[in-house]
Amino acid sequence: MRRRLRVGLLYSLSGTYALLSQGCRAGALAAIEAVNGDASLPIEIEAVERDPAGNIDRYAPLAEELLRGERVDHIVGCITSWSRKEVIPALEKTGGTLWYAAPYEGFEANDHVVYMHACPNQHILPLMRYAIPRFGVRAFLVGSNYIWGWETNRIARDLVHDAGGSVLGERHLALGDEDVGRIVEEIRQTRPSFVLNNFVGATSYAFLKAYAELGECDPWFASANCPVLSCNLTEAELGAIGRAGEGHIAAGPFFDTRPTGAGARRSSFMMAAESAIRVLAQTVVQGGGAGGALDLARGPFDTPFGRIAFDLQTRHAHLPVHIARIEDGRFTIVDGSCGLVAPDPYLSRYDPHTAFARTLRVVS
Amino acid sequence: MTRQRIPNLGGARAVILHRPHDVVDALARQLSAIGLVPEPCWPDLPASVVAADFLFFDADMGFDAQFPWAAGAAPLPTIMLIGSEAPGRIEWALSREANAQLLKPVGSAGVYSSLLIARQTFERRMQQTAEIETLRERVAERQTIVRAVAVLGGDGGEEAGFDRLRHLAMDWRVTMEEAAARVMAASGEPPRTGPAKRRAG
Numbered sequence: 058m059r060r061r062l063r064v065g066l067l068y069s070l071s072g073t074y075a076l077l078s079q080g081c082r083a084g085a086l087a088a089i090e091a092v093n094g095d096a097s098l099p100i101e102i103e104a105v106e107r108d109p110a111g112n113i114d115r116y117a118p119l120a121e122e123l124l125r126g127e128r129v130d131h132i133v134g135c136i137t138s139w140s141r142k143e144v145i146p147a148l149e150k151t152g153g154t155l156w157y158a159a160p161y162e163g164f165e166a167n168d169h170v171v172y173m174h175a176c177p178n179q180h181i182l183p184l185m186r187y188a189i190p191r192f193g194v195r196a197f198l199v200g201s202n203y204i205w206g207w208e209t210n211r212i213a214r215d216l217v218h219d220a221g222g223s224v225l226g227e228r229h230l231a232l233g234d235e236d237v238g239r240i241v242e243e244i245r246q247t248r249p250s251f252v253l254n255n256f257v258g259a260t261s262y263a264f265l266k267a268y269a270e271l272g273e274c275d276p277w278f279a280s281a282n283c284p285v286l287s288c289n290l291t292e293a294e295l296g297a298i299g300r301a302g303e304g305h306i307a308a309g310p311f312f313d314t315r316p317t318g319a320g321a322r323r324s325s326f327m328m329a330a331e332s333a334i335r336v337l338a339q340t341v342v343q344g345g346g347a348g349g350a351l352d353l354a355r356g357p358f359d360t361p362f363g364r365i366a367f368d369l370q371t372r373h374a375h376l377p378v379h380i381a382r383i384e385d386g387r388f389t390i391v392d393g394s395c396g397l398v399a400p401d402p403y404l405s406r407y408d409p410h411t412a413f414a415r416t417l418r419v420v421s
Numbered sequence: 422m423t424r425q426r427i428p429n430l431g432g433a434r435a436v437i438l439h440r441p442h443d444v445v446d447a448l449a450r451q452l453s454a455i456g457l458v459p460e461p462c463w464p465d466l467p468a469s470v471v472a473a474d475f476l477f478f479d480a481d482m483g484f485d486a487q488f489p490w491a492a493g494a495a496p497l498p499t500i501m502l503i504g505s506e507a508p509g510r511i512e513w514a515l516s517r518e519a520n521a522q523l524l525k526p527v528g529s530a531g532v533y534s535s536l537l538i539a540r541q542t543f544e545r546r547m548q549q550t551a552e553i554e555t556l557r558e559r560v561a562e563r564q565t566i567v568r569a570v571a572v573l574g575g576d577g578g579e580e581a582g583f584d585r586l587r588h589l590a591m592d593w594r595v596t597m598e599e600a601a602a603r604v605m606a607a608s609g610e611p612p613r614t615g616p617a618k619r620r621a622g
Contacts, residue, residue, distance in 0.1 A: 215427075403431070
């Protein structure tokens with residue numbers, strides 16, 4: 058008799074970042090199906106779903122409903138940091154765990170969260186180290202007007218400064234705002250070496266479209282000369298972006314490099330949610346199936362990211378780091394780590410003197 | 422745009438002055454997660470505390486004799502750990518002039534911000550203390566200026582004296598107070614104010 062483990066899924070299937078949520082949900086459901094299809098495992102997983110529909114105020118009550126009402130111990134969910142921070146008090150009250158499968162801005166290590174996607178030393182730092190020597194040190198930063206945009210741009214500002222560069226502008230727009238004209242005009246006026254895009258969802262699509270139009274009129278803004286860089290752009294959104302994404306660059310723990318026609322495109326969001334279920338299943342099986350007990354020290358765990366371990370102090374995953382460029386509607390990896398990169402969510406091991414050693418100029 | 426860069430805390434030493442307790446374990450775990458090196462101790466502070474980067478101390482059971490410095494004169498940023506909010510304990514903890522506070526029990530949240538607040542408050546206080554010291558010196562030297570102006574002015578009066586003193590200060594590249602002190606020393610009159618510290622000129 059297989060024991061049944063109920064796991065909450067908390068994803069917004071509508072709203073501005075629905076494509077990312079749908080990617081995560083599909084990954085989690087695929088992993089659940091795989092676990093349930095493996096008769097050798099002593100557990101079966103039942104998904105219990107709640108949909109906040111992109112409404113930030115729905116996250117906390119729905120998390121509470123899953124944790125108390127449905128009595129689940131584990132929730133795979135949340136895309137934005139804003140929603141994660143909304144859910145944390147409910148987790149702390151009930152002793153639940155959130156498996157968070159989106160890249161985020163770091164500077165958090167909560168005992169009730171397992172961080173399955175990239176943190177700053179696994180996205181923005183390698184992205185800047187790749188881009189600055191190739192494109193230049195004059196940055197223009199844009200982002201959605203909440204913690205992800207603010208914090209990732211704050212880190213980028215420090216990194217650009219450490220590389221001897223300058224930030225020509227930093228602009229934020231509300232989540233869902235598609236009025237990007239003024240920002241694109243400012244970018245045209247300042248002529249940076251690259252644009253760092255920390256917009257989320259519809260704003261990002263509108264921005265890339267307007268930027269592609271700019272590139273058609275002015276060769277400076279062709280993606281080969283002044284690319285748009287992202288830490289959160291994945292296959293999940295390539296369809297929404299279309300041709301406007303060509304030549305732009307992203308960092309992430311996974312890119313789907315299979316040839317065209319090899320099946321539906323997978324994204325790192327999907328892989329991270331799938332990994333969450335796989336790690337959860339492995340810890341429960343190894344732990345003899347006791348309650349919802351979670352012991353990340355039992356790793357390494359087999360996941361779509363490879364055989365990964367966790368940093369036990371911060372509960373962040375060791376992850377691969379890849380830099381990829383969009384070519385013909387899919388990502389091509391152009392740089393990255395050979396192995397896994399240990400997480401450093403507080404950038405406490407970051408050394409400004411060596412991070413950009415190759416790009417630093419001699420100051421007389 | 423000016424902006425204070427968030428300091429990198431990696432490798433910083435944080436001494437925790439608290440009796441062995443779950444609070445210490447939770448705090449040490451969170452400090453390690455942020456990248457600091459926690460050093461619990463009780464009831465005595467190790468001599469090495471003066472070279473540490475942060476000191477957490479217990480507001481509940483702490484006492485003055487634990488600190489090898491006067492209240493308000495800690496050489497590093499301090500953070501008080503408050504458990505019981507008994508007025509007497511708060512009063513004592515306030516007398517130590519901590520730079521930030523953290524409520525017990527310690528969870529995943531609060532530690533990082535307490536470190537940043539403590540460091541910034543500490544640095545600002547050090548800066549203000551130095552500024553106040555300089556201003557005090559200047560106030561103390563006012564009497565010297567008045568007398569130097571009288572000596573230098575001679576028959577020309579106060580305005581001429583002040584003008585000469587200003588020129589001397591510019592020539593010597595020192596403050597007006599320093600120039601006045603030199604004038605008085607040269608005139609052979611004993612200084613009337615206390616022996617204020619002279620800044621290297």
